[in-house]
Amino acid sequence: MNKRTTRILTLLCLLFLVGISQTTAQTLVLWHADGTTTDVELYTKPQVKFQNDKVYIKSTVLNMEYPKENILRFTYKGGASGITSPSNNADYSQEDGQLVFHGLKETDVIAVYKTNGIRVPISITRSGDTATLPLSAIPSGVYLLNVNGKTSKFTKP
Numbered sequence: 001m002n003k004r005t006t007r008i009l010t011l012l013c014l015l016f017l018v019g020i021s022q023t024t025a026q027t028l029v030l031w032h033a034d035g036t037t038t039d040v041e042l043y044t045k046p047q048v049k050f051q052n053d054k055v056y057i058k059s060t061v062l063n064m065e066y067p068k069e070n071i072l073r074f075t076y077k078g079g080a081s082g083i084t085s086p087s088n089n090a091d092y093s094q095e096d097g098q099l100v101f102h103g104l105k106e107t108d109v110i111a112v113y114k115t116n117g118i119r120v121p122i123s124i125t126r127s128g129d130t131a132t133l134p135l136s137a138i139p140s141g142v143y144l145l146n147v148n149g150k151t152s153k154f155t156k157p
Contacts, residue, residue: 100131
């Protein structure tokens, strides 16, 4: 093989590798309360877990742990995220200006987020296996509702 052929093959290989890295460079971005961000490459298949007062991120190459109050939101950059639309199958109903949850345990966690990922402060009243979330303090709009890691969406008129 002559030098010219070797250079062309090397150049083609480099272009191929650059193309692959650009198409797979999808990143989960964590936005912290202090204004900083942390990028986690999605090719590492990170698992994000909310437990007690911590956020745990574990992947094939890293393990991270943050206090929940330090993480303001999650976003994605790069190619398509692979996130599908949230479902509407949570066990709750919207009645008289409030969300009513049925069949909950005392340890079940309910959180509400704006569509931009920012958590909305809420006050929940529990009675037995039922919880009530008054919507009077939340402005009209579309929200994401997370109950024990399962996300659905609701609209407040």
